[in-house]
Amino acid sequence: MKKDPAGEGVWIVAPPGRRMKFINYHSLGDYLIKALENRSLSTESLTAVCQRVFRTRAYPGHDDSGKQAGIWVETGMEGFNCRQCGxxxxxxxxxxxxxxxxxxxxxxxxxxxxxxxxxxxxxxxxxxxxxxxxxxxxxxxxxxxxxxxxxxxxxxxxxxxxxxxxxxxxxxxxxxxxxxxxxxxxxxxx
Structure with missing residues (x-):
């Protein structure tokens, strides 16, 4: 993947071995979601993806009932105070x-x-x-x-x-x- 100098998207090789093609940022999000949906990734791998995407701590866990497994992502919202700037x-x-x-x-x-x-x-x-x-x-x-x-x-x-x-x-x-x-x-x- 290579960032486009104009800043509107990136150049990617997909699938591997093909020529690079330009993809705008909105379409890139859809492309990445589909790529993740089509793979069977471990919880650890998905946790690593979440940490990179959200730039914060993420970890596997369960809800309060202990029944629903998932990946918990810290929001970093401590200290947030709306300034009413509009x-x-x-x-x-x-x-x-x-x-x-x-x-x-x-x-x-x-x-x-x-x-x-x-x-x-x-x-x-x-x-x-x-x-x-x-x-x-x-x-x-x-x-x-x-x-x-x-x-x-x-x-x-x-x-x-x-x-x-x-x-x-x-x-x-x-x-x-x-x-x-x-x-x-x-x-x-x-």
């Missing part, structure tokens, strides 16, 4: 981060104000996914989250739907690595 709501591509449960919850709460910004994707009459923050009456996404509001006279922002915000927003950043990669200031000392 960066995540203004710059991240979160459009496909809405779960069907989020959609159903807003439906039950009769939050038509939120629902008009959501575009359900259906297949055979069933909702299979949702796109969020689609400008009402269009197929265009909002440039920034429509629920973000600048707090007057302060360099901070707040979410106008904080109590019912989508799961992707509740979980962000999830890991210290993701915070660093997306410019989150939640670990800065200032």
């Amino acid at each position: 960066r995540c709501c203004q710059t991240l591509e979160y459009y496909d981060g809405c779960t069907i449960d989020n959609y159903r919850n807003w439906e039950c709460l009769q939050r038509t104000d939120i629902m008009e910004w959501v575009r359900p994707i259906t297949q055979d009459g069933e909702i299979v996914s949702c796109r969020i923050w689609v400008k009402p009456g269009t197929k265009h996404y909002a440039e920034i989250c429509p629920w973000l509001r600048k707090i007057p006279d302060r360099n901070r922002y707040e979410c106008r739907i904080h109590d019912v915000r989508p799961e992707i927003c509740r979980q962000y950043p999830g890991t210290r690595k993701h915070a660093e990669m997306t410019g989150c200031a939640g670990f800065s000392m200032s």
Whole structure:
């Protein structure tokens, strides 16, 4: 594998023995997931993959009941403190981060104000996914989250739907690595 000078992807040899081909970063993720799914890797090997991907400690273990085996990845979220800078709501591509449960919850709460910004994707009459923050009456996404509001006279922002915000927003950043990669200031000392 060789990084592309333009920074949009990498050149890979796949399968071994073939000529190098360019693959963008989004497609690389899909390619690597398929490669891992098609191999029977030991727990130790998968643990090593997790440690490299997440740049943190990972170890095999079981859930609290002792029944479900898995790989536990430390998130490094100790010391995280949201600065209310609004960066995540203004710059991240979160459009496909809405779960069907989020959609159903807003439906039950009769939050038509939120629902008009959501575009359900259906297949055979069933909702299979949702796109969020689609400008009402269009197929265009909002440039920034429509629920973000600048707090007057302060360099901070707040979410106008904080109590019912989508799961992707509740979980962000999830890991210290993701915070660093997306410019989150939640670990800065200032």
